[in-house]
Amino acid sequence: MIQIEVDNITIEAKEGETILNALQRNGINVPTLCHMEDLLPSGACRICVVEVEGMRGLVPSCSYPVSAGMKIKSRSPRVINARKTVTQLLLANHPDDCLYCNRSANCELQDLSVELGVRQRLYKGERTKSRLDVSSPSIVRDPDKCILCGRCIRACEEIQTVSAIDFIRRGSKAAVGTAFDTGLNVSSCINCGQCVVVCPTGALTERSNVEDVLAALSDPNKVVVVQHAPAISVTIAEEFGVKAGSDYDGKLVAALRRMGFDRVFDTSFSADLTIMEEGSELVDRIKNSGVLPMITSCSPGWIKFVETFFPELLPNVSSCKSPQQMLGALIKTFYAEHQGLDPDNIVSVSIMPCTAKKFEAKRAEFSYQNRQDVDYVLTTRELAQLMRMTGVNMDQLPPDSADNPFGERSSAGKIFGASGGVMEAALRSAHYLLTGDELSELKIPALRGSKDRKEVFLEVGGTKIGVAVVSGLGNARSLMEEIKAGRDDIHFIEVMACPNGCVGGGGQPIGVDREAVKERMKTLYTIDRDDSLRLSHKNEQVLRLYKEYLGEPLGEKSHALLHTHYRTREVLR
C-alpha cells in the first residue's frame, strides 16, 4: 500500500494500480467513457483526466499508474473544464436527435452533458452522414451516433475473440466498421450483442421487433403465442428500477397475458426437453463411441462462432435445436394439431435475453413445412418497452402461471439461464439415464459461479466422465484449441456465448453490471434450491409429450422436429 493525496485528502492506493481504480475505491467519482473493467486501459476518450502535481498536462486517470506521494486534483476547475470540453467536442458532430433515439435517458453521452452542465452547442463539427447498417437480423448500427470510444471493438475482440469490427479509416473519417466495410450480416459477427450492451450511445441497438409484435397482438385473426426464456423472469424487473435478482416469474406471465398474448409458455419447459434429447444423445455417443466431446447447442451466438471459426468441430456439436427452437417447432405442429389451430394463423413470439436468437429464429434450418418455428424474438429490453407502450404494470398484477402443456418446468430447466446450468441439469438426467439412479446430491457447486472455465470429473455408473463449462467466446476458443490439440479427458462441454451465460446476455439491460448479473444468477439457483421438481426427466408434461406424440428421445419425430444440422460459414474472419 502506498499513500497518495487527492484533493488535499490522503488515501491509500495499491502499488501499480491506476489512478482511476484508487479514486473509485475511495469513493471519488471520475467519469469514464472508453474504460472497461477487467480489460487493459485504452485511454482513448480523455473524459477521466485529473491534474497531477508536477505534470505539465492533464493525465488520463484510467491508464496512469499511481506512485507514492502523488498529489492529484480530481475536481479542480481545470479538470472540470477539460471534461466539459471533451464532452462538447464529442457533441460537435453528434446528431441532435435525442428525442427520437432508442437510448434517450439511458445514454452515457447524455448523462455526461447533464452532469457537466453542457447547455449549448459550442463547437460545430462536420456531421458524418453514414447509412444505417440494418443488414443484420440482430443488431442495427448507426455510425453517426458513434463516439469512437472503442468499447464495442474491445468486447468483440478481447472478450469474444470474434473481431468482426475494428476502427477503420482515419481522422474525421474514422469509424467503426467491418473488414472491407461490409454490412454486419456478411461479416464474421456472431450476433451475440455484447457490443450493444457496452455501447454508451445509440450507435448500436438491437433490431427491434416491437412493432411486429404489436401488429400481431392487434390482429384478431392471429393466435399469438409467447414463450419466455429462463433468464427473463429474474431480469425484467430491473428495467423498472427493481433491485437486481428479483424473480418476477408469475407477474411476467400475468403481464404477457394482459398485453394480449393468447398463450403463454415457458422456455424452461423445452429446456427440460432439450435435456432429454441432449442427455440421450450424450449417452448414445458415449455408449456407441460417437464423436466426443459433445458440445451444447443452446447458444446461437456460440453456434455461429463454431460454424465460422471451428467448422472442423461441427461434428462435436449436439444436433439438438435450442430450447427456443424446440418449443417453436412444437407450437406449430403438436400444439396446433392438439388445439385444432391452423399453424399459419399462429404468430410465435419468444422473449429472450439475446440478440443472436433473432438470427437463430430466421435460420432456414429452423423451419418446418416452410414455416419458421419462431416468428419474432424480443429481447428483455424490447419486452420492457412493450410493457411501457401498452401500459402494463407488472407490480400491480397478481401472479399467474404459464399455460399447459408447455408451462410446467423443472428447476433444472430454469437454471439454463446461468453458465453451468445446462451442464448441471444434464448431469442430473444423464446420471439417471446411465445408471437408473438419481444423483445423491443434485447441487454441483463446481459448475456454478463466474469462473472463466469450470471443469468437473465424476464417475457415473463406472464410467469416468469429464465435463467442462465455459462462457464468453474467448474462453470457449481456448478450450476448443485444447480439444483440437488432442485433449481427450472431456466428454461433454457447455458453451454460452455471453459471459456468465444468458443472465449476461446481449439482450439484457444496457450496461455490464457485474453485480446485477451475479444477483440474477443467484436467484436462479435459489429457485432451484427451493423447487420441488428439480429433474428434467421428472417433468410430467415432458414425459406425456413423449408418450402421446414424440415417442422416445432421438426417435423419428424428435429428429424431424427437435434436431438440426449446421454449416460452415465462409466469411472474412
Next chain:
Amino acid sequence: MTTNVDAILAQYDGAQRDSLIPILQQVQAAEGYLSQDAIVRIGEKLNLPTSKIYGVATFYNQFRFQPQGKNHFMVCRGTACHVKGSGKLLEKLSQATGVEPGKTSRDGLFSIEVVACMGACALAPAISISDHFYPKVTPSKIDQLLVEMRSEPEKN
C-alpha cells in the same frame, strides 16, 4: 496473382503482427492493390483478423483495395501543390471521372491516388499518370487529358 502473395509471405516465416505494414506494402507493390484474398492470407499468416488488417490499411492513404485503372492518376497534395491549387485539381479530376480518391472507375479506365509530395515542387501543381509526370496542371488540362484518354483506341 496468388503466387505473388505466397512468395511474399514465404519471406516472412515466423513473422508477428509488427510485420503487417511491410507485408502490405510488398503485396501492393506486387499486385497493384490489396485484394480480399490477399488480406485473408496475410491474416492467416500473422494470425490477425481481417477487420484489423483492413483497419490498419485504411488508416494509410497509400493502400488501395481495387486494381489500378488503365490510367492511374497520382495527385500531389504536398504544400507547394496545395498552394498552387491541387485541391481544386483533385476535386475536378474526381468529378470528371466519377472516381473517389483511392478508388477505380467501373470500366477500369481511371484510378486516383492522393500522395503527399512527389518532390516536384517547382512544377506545382504536379500530377503523374501511370508514372508519367505532368507539370503545372490546370483544370482545363485535366479535361483535355481525359478527352484524349477516352478517345484512345483499345491498345494492346
